Amino acid sequence: MGYTPELMDLIKRCEKTRPERVARKKASIEFPALTLDERQDRLEKYHPDYRPGGLRELKVGPSKGYKLAWEFADTFEARSRVDPDKINLDEVHYDTDVLVIGGGGAGTAAALIAQEQGSRVIIATKLRHGDANTMMAEGGIQAATKGWKDSPYYHYLDVMGGGHFENDPELVKTMVTEAPKVIGWLENLGCMFNKWADGKLFTLHGAGTCRKRMHYAGDMTGAEIMRVLRDEARNRLKDIGVLEFSPAVELLLDDKGNCSGAVLYNLETEEYFIVKAKAVVMATGGSGRLHVQGFMTTNHYGATGDGLVMGYRIGVGVRFLHATQYHPTGAVFPEQAEGLLITEKVRGAGANLINIEGEQFVFEREPRDIESASIIRECTKIGKGVPVPGQAGKWGVWLDSPMIELLEGPGTVEREFPAKFILYKRYGIDISKVPMLVYPTLHYQNGGLAYNSDGSTCVPGFYVAGEVGGGVHGANRLMGNSLLDITVFGRLAGEAAGAFVKERGDVGTLSVEHVRRYHKELEEAGIETDRVSPMVLPDYGNPDVKQRQWTTTYVGTLR
């Protein structure tokens, strides 16, 4: 356990330059930051979003001609698991008012609010209820709750600036004005936010905020929100049914073109089920497990972007999906920590990024995308990355956490970063004494399906909430706005879906004609493929084993 002898040797080079770097820091002499022009140049040359050949134009569907990462394009340009000629839609297995697809934060919030509207709800989810990126969100949730210094006006400006002013203004306005209500709602449900003795909530700055408005619950804010929402849903089990290990694989329309349910796949028994519903809320979350451009990810096992392709096939376009958020500092060693997020706070506290020679190569407080591009440049173009033991062709750079001890006093690392300190200690690495080996990691899907501020889309009866949707964050999300996004738009989508159920008459004849049309469009575009989507689960199987599975057939990654 711990670092290999080779790595310990390399760390000596880092230690050699450390006293001088610390002295400079103490004298407030910083590594020169890039100018705006240099930033643009670095992004264009080294950020994965700009890599030539990384993106390609979609050949089919409502966003035909749009350029995005080929891993996404592959998902869209693939056949359904459902054969329109064989499926029998007369036999309905579940009948409900609102079907929520996805059991994370957005889906569970939607289910709770739809139930309060009088709807019967089914949550269909791929893994367990609550197995979602929500659970993994550490930092906090933004909301302008402190009227003496903050308001939705300033929150709006911050969100727009973070998203390069490309965000959908209506969605941003909705998110920032709903934000304090969401905090009140979560508090009332019993979320244990950190507070002062008088009840005032603790708030911190995040990157790109002009006021301290990041509320948090220890360093596991997302987990606290998720388990509270899930616990509440379980208290309402008379009206909210949960189907676990049952991902949706296709949406159903009726003969009038309203969204009317979905086909679920029971991962354990390999049966398909037909759910008829008066409204559907799509809340499948993000897509880190597509490993865009081969990057490791901080995301959950089930984050394969399933909702994107299901929504796309019924005619909902996508936006901002060309922009992927890479977090600059994901762990690359040891292997069991791979992809794990090392919070921005470590660099905020003064830790430099260091190459194999022990040299600093970038100012440590550049924006996320610039920092990522600079690390990639150092490891590829410059060739001064640190080779990751046992993984040929992989590099990292040092995140020099021991500097923090020298700058702020012994014990600071353990006090300020207890979770990471304990985690690394388990691997035999003391991050107050030796640096961490890091590389950019796939973190967030900035874009997704197009939706309106009440969660509605261009297809009646079809609602979108959370990371699967695109627009509110523009091309770049700020820290603390993802937990906000999922709770705000989860609630609104649940409310709108519940209202739609009351207005809607009976569901007409169920149909998958849209699948037939989509398959035809694929053929007409000359796309001949045996790819199927949604992916459902990533393929981490052992190819040697697969070769010996003589009688097994795979459809996509699943047997």
Next chain:
Amino acid sequence: MATAEQKPVQTTNLPLYLAERTDLVPIFIMGKRYDVPSTLTIQKAFEYAGYQLIRSCGCRGGICGACATVYRLPDSPKIHVGLACQTVVQPSMYLAMVPFFPANRAVYDLDEIEPDVKTLLKHYPELAKCMGCNTCTKSCPMDLPVMEYISAALRGEIEKAAELSFPCVMCGICTSRCPAELAQYHIGMLCRRLTGRYINPAAEHVKAQIARIESGRFEGPLRKLMAADLQTLRKLYVDREMEPHGADEMWEPQEKEFL
């Protein structure tokens, strides 16, 4: 291969294509031998062995509690616990993942209950049967003081139970080992919700801000921002007043027009 200090393991059931490999260690998944690279986590070892994980795999980052695993090493009867995504394989470990445990979970209406020990005992009467054996604490993969928070709950110290149980990932191993059949992690959950709702003081500033929003006072300024051209918006963004990092809680900005 088994290392020298380990008891030799049976080798006759080793496939020939593995015979020359020296980088592998034997592990016993539910009693069946697989030879896997020694650097893998238990989770990746399952995948290497040929399993497509459906159960027992969630965040792959140590927080969701899906991959609770129990294991034993040769020459000792001791049962160890760990999260499969966080625990590296050890030679000759005998292991099984525990993807689910049928624990008792009470249904309640948070609006109707009170933050006291009666509420806990009404919903979880088995709480009173805790015999203080400390098995729960010893079996927690997060190293939480489980018995301590259960004792606090039983004394009616709900807030303390909430705080001590806060990092719980709800994997359920404590419950699987408890001779008194307590569902510790659900009791902890109830304590935390009672604390968040009733014991911690309410955030009055949140209610005040919601009332201001509902009065419509931000509607005009926000609409103006939405209609602003890019140049204006950029200028407003660049010029916005920053709350200093070291500012205290009651810091106030110069510009008050949009508060």
